[in-house]
Structure formats: structure tokens, C-alpha cells
Amino acid sequence: SQQGEEDPQALSIQEGENATMNCSYKTSINNLQWYRQNSGRGLVHLILIRSNEREKHSGRLRVTLDTSKKSSSLLITASRAADTASYFCATVEGAQKLVFGQGTRLTINP
């Protein structure tokens, strides 16, 4: 089945820098969602962007969506140690279920 693919698989940056993660998908979507997972915990929903939207902000998060390229990016500005986590994109397949990518592991170094 369709799956979002995050890039890079792992990212390590210094505290205060910006972090950018990318997601590509294969078929048309209803919406695309980003989630965060702290080690050994459940996922937390961060932001949802609909197929007719191009950009969305939430606090230090900025998500873009390019449906012509079938890609999305998540930008975290002014990173903090607490942002260390895995980040997943999820696309809505048909109208029924989310399909998750394998995630980007982000490490913020103090």
C-alpha cells in the first residue's frame, strides 16, 4: 500500500538550529499529517495539512505541501533538546486510514 517516505532517516543538529524533514508519497491524498514520537512512547499529532493547502504553521512548526511533487516538509525552528524524537508523516489512503512512513529520527545536541 501507499506509504509516505521520510528523508533523511536520521538528522542531528545543534540546539537553536532549524531542522527540516521531508516526506514523499505516491498517490493522491486527502490530507497529510505529521506526528512526533518520543522514545518508547505513543505518537503525538503535530499538524494536519489538507490537499488544498500549501503551508501551515503551528508555533515553531511549519509544514508545506506540494501536491504536484507529492511531497511535504516539516520545519522546526529554533530547535530545543525536547524536540529530540522521531517524526512521522502519514497520508490518508482513500477515505479510510492513515499510512505512516518509517520516520526521521531527530537528535538535538546541547
Next chain:
Amino acid sequence: DVKVTQSSRYLVKRTGEKVFLECVQDMDHENMFWYRQDPGLGLRLIYFSYDVKMKEKGDIPEGYSVSREKKERFSLILESASTNQTSMYLCASSRAPNNEQFFGPGTRLTVL
């Protein structure tokens, strides 16, 4: 504060045992989901449910069954646990199938 709870954080079972994983949500959501998460494979959908007593197979239903007798509770059953079912199991709920999902903390199951 909305909440999805799972019956255990850690569980150790023996091969061949019947295993019940329970999930409860307090948000009156119609939709509930069970995933397993494995390194290198991401999250994979096992089963989901749109309503009480209703269930649909996900991508990897083999070896699992589910039960949804009440709206707030969705149980995952391993009829005869095997070592390849050692994994992190995550439950989620949502108001609509394509809406944001709220996840429980996960159950790390080890089958010996």
C-alpha cells in the same frame, strides 16, 4: 485532557499463550485502530473499527483478532502468541477515519 490508555506498558508471554491487549479511549470516538511498530518497518495497521461490533482488517491481520463490544474499548487478541509477534503495539482513536489520531502509550510485548 483527552486520553487513550492501554492495559499494560510491558508484557511478557510464552509461545502459544492467548494474549489480550486492551485499549480504552475517553473521547467518544467512533474509530479505533491497532498498530504494531517494528524497527525498520514503521507502523503497520493490524485492525481498525468504525463502530461498535464492527471491524476491518488492516495490512497485517494474520494471527490477530479484535473485539469491540463497547464504543470506548477496543481489544486486540493474539490467539496463540508466537515469537514473531514480539513488538510494540499501539492503539489509537479518531473522530473520523482521516482525522488526527490520538495514540495510547504503547504496549511492548515480548513472546518467549
